[in-house]
Amino acid sequence: MREPASLLGECARVLRAGGVLAVAVPSPWTLSMLWTGDRYYASHPEHKHEFSPRALRRLLGEAGFARPRFIPDPPGARKLAAVGLFPLAMAALRLVPLALLPRIAPALWAVAGRA
Numbered sequence: 001m002r003e004p005a006s007l008l009g010e011c012a013r014v015l016r017a018g019g020v021l022a023v024a025v026p027s028p029w030t031l032s033m034l035w036t037g038d039r040y041y042a043s044h045p046e047h048k049h050e051f052s053p054r055a056l057r058r059l060l061g062e063a064g065f066a067r068p069r070f071i072p073d074p075p076g077a078r079k080l081a082a083v084g085l086f087p088l089a090m091a092a093l094r095l096v097p098l099a100l101l102p103r104i105a106p107a108l109w110a111v112a113g114r115a
Contacts, residue, residue, distance in 0.1 A: 004049055008063035015114045021065060024073060025051045027108040056110050065112035072105035 011021050026047045036043070051059075053070045060068045074096065080089035096104070 004051075005059055005062065008059055008065070012064040012114055017114055019114045020111060021060075021114065022109060022111045024107045024109050025049075025056065027072065027105050051108075053108070053110075056108075060110060060112045064115055066115040068110050068112035071109040071111065073107040073109055074105045 008021075008023075011023075015021060026044070056070075057068050074093060077089045077093055080086070080092070
């Protein structure tokens with residue numbers, strides 16, 4: 001299934017009411033993406049679509065999801081959490097200015113509940 005709207009619709013269909021969907025997409029504003037431009041997609045062929053939070057919010061709403069939250073996923077934070085250092089990862093993230101997080105995060109998580 002290659003179409004994002006179809007995929008999100010199927011997720012809403014199989015997820016029970018009150019369930020939560022968490023999906024990660026490439027962050028469209030990272031410095032590396034801005035520097036590499038179209039070459040970014042050549043080196044990441046699995047990334048087929050680019051989403052702004054506004055576009056992703058619209059797609060989620062049309063699929064039946066409500067109240068999406070967007071969480072930047074800075075490099076290294078997930079690795080620290082995976083080895084049991086979640087508190088350290090969260091403390092490190094609090095040191096980064098909120099406005100800077102989307103610029104350094106290679107991924108943007110969208111978390112939304114099924115209406």
